[in-house]
Every structure is written in structure tokens, then in C-alpha cells.
Amino acid sequence: MDFTVLTLFPELVREASGHSIFKRGLDQGLLNLHCVNIRDFAANKHNRADDYPYGGGCGMVMKAQPVYDAYRHARQRLGADRPPRVIFLTPAGRRLDQTIVQDLAREEALILLCGHYEGIDERVVEEIVTDEISIGDYILTGGELAALVLMDAVARLVPGVLGKEASFKDESFSANLLEYPQYTRPSEVLGRHVPDILLSGDHKAIDRWRGEQARIRTEARRPDLLG
Ligand code: ADE
Numbered sequence: 001m002d003f004t005v006l007t008l009f010p011e012l013v014r015e016a017s018g019h020s021i022f023k024r025g026l027d028q029g030l031l032n033l034h035c036v037n038i039r040d041f042a043a044n045k046h047n048r049a050d051d052y053p054y055g056g057g058c059g060m061v062m063k064a065q066p067v068y069d070a071y072r073h074a075r076q077r078l079g080a081d082r083p084p085r086v087i088f089l090t091p092a093g094r095r096l097d098q099t100i101v102q103d104l105a106r107e108e109a110l111i112l113l114c115g116h117y118e119g120i121d122e123r124v125v126e127e128i129v130t131d132e133i134s135i136g137d138y139i140l141t142g143g144e145l146a147a148l149v150l151m152d153a154v155a156r157l158v159p160g161v162l163g164k165e166a167s168f169k170d171e172s173f174s175a176n177l178l179e180y181p182q183y184t185r186p187s188e189v190l191g192r193h194v195p196d197i198l199l200s201g202d203h204k205a206i207d208r209w210r211g212e213q214a215r216i217r218t219e220a221r222r223p224d225l226l227g
Helices: 010-016 020-027 064-078 098-105 122-128 144-155 203-221
Strands: 002-007 032-037 085-095 109-114 131-134
Touching: 002 010, 002 064, 002 144, 010 032, 010 144, 020 144, 032 064, 064 109, 064 122, 085 098, 085 144, 098 144, 109 144, 131 144
Parallel strands: 002 032, 002 109, 085 109, 085 131
Antiparallel strands: none
16 A cells, blocks of 8 residues: 655654554555655745635635645656545545545555645645545644544555454454453453453353443444444
């Protein structure tokens, strides 16, 4: 999976993705991350990527031209293949969920566009963006953290990235259920004991118990997932 991030803060994106499983995916060549600094494409002497909003109001708006030129640069690097999906991270987008993540994980390349200030000139959004996605009903200061959330969720579905840790079939949301509780050694912590069933060695009974726990949790915490 090839990720290109169009951003005013490439270092933030690079640093945050240089850890743990995402880093291993990069090192193994299963993932690729290319950050494009939109400011490098600001064609004015002060490298300004923003300007005042037409119609007045507070805050600044990201200019269309640097965003468009950064996008053209990204497209050139990716070559002449089928145009990749361009995802604009915005609180006004469709709310991200595991179904969307699974859909995006089928792509070979994704371009992620991170906004800042009060937004991006709508004309360049109309021109290049294929998907507008929000990571939740709250307002971040910019799209970078949202892009990182999306990339993390997509990356772990790329074959090989999770390696031995892969266990998609059991995990939260794959069957519209939250995950059952997990325990590891020792068998007693802070006066609390591991449920006996998990020590029984009876794998059928353990599977049944886990299924029940997943259903009980989902009913209590996220009944909306049960439909
Ligand atoms: N940019 C600012 N807030 C955001 C959010 N909640 N989701 C995605 N992008 C954003």
C-alpha cells in the first residue's frame, strides 16, 4: 500500500508513523509513505499556503494552487496508473468505520489531503478529492492526526503487515461485536483471578465463553452495532 500525504506538517506525519507495526510494514516494503509539503508548492515569495476568506470571517483558508500543485507532484510520482483515490480528512466527511477501512485497504495507493486553518479552497477539493472522511464528531486542529488514524487502520489490513499477530476473524467489529476480555499471566493480579474457564484447556468451551462475553459487552456498551 502506497500512502501519499499532502500536508503542511510532513514531519508530524513522518515521526508518528516511524514506530511499531507501521514502521515494520515500511521496513518490510509492505507499506510506503511519501509526505508532500504543500508549502513547497506555494508560488509566492513568502511561501504562503493560506489567505483570507472571500466574504470575510475569521481564520485563513488554504489556497487552491499549492494544494493542486502538490497533488500533481504526487500523481507524477505514482505514475500513469489508474488515478488513486484522494481522501480529504475533514469533520464534514463521512464517518470512518471498519467497513470503509476494509474498502480502502483494497486500493494500491491512497493520497491523503490534510487541511488546516478554516479549510481548503472548495474549488481544489471539487477538482481532486474522491472521498471526504471524518474520524469522529469533534474538531481537530488539522487533518494530520486523522490521516494517521486512517493509515494505521488501513495498514494493519495489508497482507503481511500484522504478521503472526494477525487474527482478523476474532477482532472487534469484524462480526459487528466488540472483543471479549483478554488475560495474560499471572493468573491472579490485584486480587482478581482469570476466569476459570480460560485455564480449563477446553477449547470448545472457551470459544463459547468468548462468544458470550463479546455479545454481553456489545449489548451493554454498543447496542447500536447489533442493528
Ligand atoms: N480535521 C479536523 N477535524 C477532523 C476530524 N474529526 N476528522 C477528520 N479530519 C479532521
